[in-house]
Amino acid sequence: MPTSKKEQIIFGLMMCTGMVVVMMFFNLWHSGLLGKMSPLEILLQFILCFVIAFLVESFIVGPVARKIAFSLPFDKSNKILGVLAMSFFMVIGMVLIMSLYGMISAYLANQLSGGSIFHTYLHTIARNFILALPYQLIILGPLVRYVFGKFIREKATVVVS
Template sequence: MSALPTTKREQVVFGLMMCFGMVTIMLLFNLYNSGMIGKLSLMEILLQFVICFVVAFAVESILVGPVAKKVAFSLPFDKSNKLVAVLTLSFFMVVGMVLVMSFYGVMTSYLTNGLGGRSILRSYGSAIGHNFLLALPAQLLVVGPIVRAVFGNVVDRSKVSA
C-alpha cells in the first residue's frame, strides 16, 4: 500500500492532488453529460474548473473530510488493515463529496441556465445518482491509486533526501 499523509502539510498536498484528479474527471463528465462541451470556450471550462476545485477543496478540508474520517473510523473493523481503512474512508469521502458537490452543481446550473423545467429536488436526486456512479469507481480504481502512488513517491523521496 502506498504512503498516506501523516502530517498536516502532507494532508493538504494529498487533498489537493485528490481534488485535482476528482474535479477533473467529474467536471468533464458533467460538462459532457449536460451537453456543454463544445458550447463553452476553453477559458470558460478552465474558469469552471478553478471555481469547482476551490469549492471542492474547501468542502473536503472543512466539512466532508473530518466527518468522513469520524464516521469511517468509528466503524468496527481492523484499523491496522490499511486496504480496508483506505476503502472505508474513500467510500465515505465519495458519499459526502457527491452529496455536497451535486448540490453545488445543481445550484450553479439553476442560477446560470435554469433546470429545463425540472425541480431542484429532482435535479439534485438525479445528479447524486449520476455522480455517485462515476465518482466511486473513479476514486477507488483510478484517482485514488494514482494519487497514493504519486504521493508515496514524493514522500519517499523527501524522506530519503532529508
C-alpha cells in the same frame, strides 16, 4: 497515508484535482455544455469548482468522513479496509455537496430544465456517484497514493534522514 498537515494538504490537492477534472468534464458533457463553452470558461469553471471542492473536502467532508470511517468496527491495522472506508465516505460526502454546487451553478446559468428540484438533485447525485465511486476506488485513489508515496513521502523521508 499523509502524516503531517503539509502532506494532508498536498494529498488533498492531488486527489481534488483528479476528481474535479473528471467530474467537471463528465457533468459538462452530460449537460451538453462541453462543446458550447470556450476554453477560458472551462478553465474558470474548473478553478471555481476546484477551490470549492478543496475547501469542502478539507473542512467539512474530510473530517466527517474520517470520523465515521474510523468509528466503524473493523481491524484498523488493515490499511486496505481503512482506505476503502475513507474513500467510500469521502465520495458520498463530496457527491452530496458538489452535486448541490453543480445544481446551483446550473440554476445561475439558466441551465436547469423544469421539473422538481428534489428529483433533479437525486438524479444528479445518482449519476455522479455511479462515476465517482469506481473512479476513486479503481483509478484515482491508487494513482494518487502511488504518486504521493513515490514522490512526496519519499522526498520527506530523504530530507529527514
